[in-house]
Amino acid sequence: MTKIAIYGVGLIGGSLALCFKGKPGLTVVGHSGNPSSVEKYLKREVVDYATTSFEEAAEGADFIFLCVPVGNLEEYLTRLSKLPLKPGCVITDVGSTKASVAEYASRLNLQGVSFIGGHPMAGKEKSGVEAATSRLFENAFYVLTPDKDTPEEAYTRLTDLLQWTRAHIVKVDARLHDEIVGAISHLPHIIAVALVNQVARYNESNELYQNLAAGGFRDITRIASSDPIIWRDILISNKTVMLNLLKDWNEEVGRFIKLLETGNGEGIEQEFHKANQFRGGLPERRKGVIHSFYDIYVDVPDHPGVIGQITMLLGSHRVNLSNIQIIESREDVPGVLRLSFREEYDMDKALELLKKDYTVHV
Numbered sequence: 001m002t003k004i005a006i007y008g009v010g011l012i013g014g015s016l017a018l019c020f021k022g023k024p025g026l027t028v029v030g031h032s033g034n035p036s037s038v039e040k041y042l043k044r045e046v047v048d049y050a051t052t053s054f055e056e057a058a059e060g061a062d063f064i065f066l067c068v069p070v071g072n073l074e075e076y077l078t079r080l081s082k083l084p085l086k087p088g089c090v091i092t093d094v095g096s097t098k099a100s101v102a103e104y105a106s107r108l109n110l111q112g113v114s115f116i117g118g119h120p121m122a123g124k125e126k127s128g129v130e131a132a133t134s135r136l137f138e139n140a141f142y143v144l145t146p147d148k149d150t151p152e153e154a155y156t157r158l159t160d161l162l163q164w165t166r167a168h169i170v171k172v173d174a175r176l177h178d179e180i181v182g183a184i185s186h187l188p189h190i191i192a193v194a195l196v197n198q199v200a201r202y203n204e205s206n207e208l209y210q211n212l213a214a215g216g217f218r219d220i221t222r223i224a225s226s227d228p229i230i231w232r233d234i235l236i237s238n239k240t241v242m243l244n245l246l247k248d249w250n251e252e253v254g255r256f257i258k259l260l261e262t263g264n265g266e267g268i269e270q271e272f273h274k275a276n277q278f279r280g281g282l283p284e285r286r287k288g289v290i291h292s293f294y295d296i297y298v299d300v301p302d303h304p305g306v307i308g309q310i311t312m313l314l315g316s317h318r319v320n321l322s323n324i325q326i327i328e329s330r331e332d333v334p335g336v337l338r339l340s341f342r343e344e345y346d347m348d349k350a351l352e353l354l355k356k357d358y359t360v361h362v
């Protein structure tokens with residue numbers, strides 16, 4: 001049996017556990033220092049076995065996944081380095097930053113075991129094992145950051161195991177990873193939080209802000225609901241990169257201030273043209289680091305019960321709907337419902353079911 005130990009069975013650790021559990025030749029052990037968490041892991045059946053003993057989880061493990069907040073990785077690595085681990089054991093992590101943990105692991109000079117940094121580039125704003133799902137990584141990128149000292153054989157064993165996640169494995173230099181992910185994931189999280197807090201401040205004097213901020217505002221700020229501890233650690237760990245990115249962001253904002261101050265409409269147009277062009281070239285329908293929603297629009301006659309019929313139909317076929325919004329509903333025009341799904345397969349199933357009775361647009 002190949003033993004996989006998972007430290008921190010939350011959203012990511014739990015999702016990995018679900019990918020591996022029950023697969024031929026694999027056994028999954030979860031660790032938490034908290035007895036009630038261990039009970040929860042077992043009750044939810046995400047692992048084969050769970051323990052509060054740090055040593056017991058690591059003993060004889062072929063793979064160790066550290067799925068705790070980035071700020072705890074060094075402590076976990078130090079503790080592991082003092083244990084008699086199985087020779088050839090591969091230790092990996094799932095932290096959202098890679099340079100600091102890679103440097104720390106190489107300084108530890110682990111003997112007979114390898115550390116290979118990892119980052120499954122998929123997730124959600126929810127945390128905890130309750131939010132874990134075996135399909136979280138499907139079609140997403142999974143970055144690995146081996147270095148010149150990583151044995152080829154250990155890397156291959158890890159990539160073979162990760163096939164169960166159905167993610168696309170990519171090898172990236174740890175520092176480059178932090179720069180890119182800083183720009184496409186960490187900066188958007190800061191911007192979302194700052195934007196929500198700005199509007200919350202205005203809302204203190206007029207609650208209309210909150211009432212009108214439905215729909216689009218909620219969508220583009222979804223990631224502002226992410227876990228504060230997880231994100232505190234990510235941003236502190238990627239501090240240098242983030243400070244540079246925020247300086248550049250200030251420049252972008254400054255450009256808009258100037259354009260508005262000078263009433264430069266042509267300049268504003270150009271900014272939108274430039275953005276449209278780059279955005280238009282982004283890969284479509286591929287799972288990116290920030291989870292997207294899959295939306296469809298359904299024309300519905302304005303009569304009572306129609307929303308109930310649609311949600312019942314989807315529910316009875318186990319299609320997971322994540323949001324529903326009435327875009328317009330007047331007596332003279334059909335209403336339009338926007339249905340949002342987290343997963344493409346849910347959207348596809350909904351399309352198939354609804355097309356029979358409704359006009360549906362993607």
Ligand SMILES: NC(=O)C1=CN([C@@H]2O[C@H](COP(=O)(O)OP(=O)(O)OC[C@H]3O[C@@H](n4cnc5c(N)ncnc54)[C@H](O)[C@@H]3O)[C@@H](O)[C@H]2O)C=CC1
Nearest residue numbers: 008009010011012067068069070094095096123124127128
């Ligand atoms: N949230 C996301 O969408 C993604 C997160 N990551 C990375 O995965 C790691 C885990 O994140 P999630 O699974 O989202 O978090 P989570 O909060 O769902 O899970 C964290 C786990 O670590 C345990 N833990 C152990 N020591 C802890 C401590 N001192 N403080 C808090 N929790 C402690 C918790 O009990 C929990 O089981 C982080 O390093 C994060 O950067 C990577 C990709 C996506």
Ligand SMILES: O=C(O)C(=O)Cc1ccc(O)cc1
Nearest residue numbers: 096122123124125289290291
């Ligand atoms: O909620 C979302 O869409 C995310 O952005 C999730 C996420 C969080 C952290 C990561 O390192 C990768 C992905």
